[in-house]
Amino acid sequence: MQPHKIAIIGGIGSGKSVVSRLFRLMNIPVYDCDSEAKRLMNTSAALRSELIKAIDERVYKADGVIDRAYLASFMFGNAQHVALVNSIVHPAVRADFKQWAANTQAPIVAVETAILFESGLDADIDSIVLVSAPIETRISRAILRDHSNEQAIRQRMKSQMSDTELVTRANHIILNDDTTSLIVQVEQVIQKIASK
Secondary structure (H helix, E strand, O other): OOOEEEEEEEOOOOOEEEEEEHHHHHHOOOHHHHHHHHHHHHOOOOHHHHHHOOOOOOHHOOOOEEHHHHHHHHOOOHHHHHHHHHHHHHHHHHHHHHHHHOOOOOOEEEEEEHHHHOHHHHHOEEEEEEEEOHHHHHHHHHHHHHHHOHHHHHHHHOOOHHHHHHHHHHEEEEEEOOOOHHHHHHHHHHHHHHHH
16 A cells, blocks of 8 residues: 655745654654755666766766766756756656655655655645745744855745745645744644544
8 A cells, every 4th residue: 555645845944854854753754855866866877877968977976976066067057957957867856756655664654855846746745744934034044054145045945936836735834933833733734644
């Protein structure tokens, strides 16, 4: 039997990772798309071959590890290059998640992703949990976490789907405003999903 698959989504600084940790503490396995994409780029021969073909051999260092700086410079400010890399990486991550979910002996699993709809992963999901927080709170958190400035964070926010749009697509909303209990909200979401 296939597990019920939850997507944990939210914009920069919303607290997706904190909520994901709570899901793990409550015995829900969580697949982290960011770290798994990095792992696949370093370990998948098929992905390596496609990236070299699409970019060039300098995208990998001599030791076989992806050259993140070179990849970033290839993608920076070039929408076509970003789309090209995404068209290679996203399907690989999606296939890996499906295999991971099928092999996980758990009735409920989750995936943490910043690009659920953009990657096509939403087609494999049963419930969407949006982690939401006030804009100013999100900016403050992102500045602290990324050692960045407000302008850069706001620019990154513009490139992401807005909470207003995400709310219409989510089945559950967790408010991470530093006052409402996250533990209680996560427990309620798990109970609702488990009861179905």
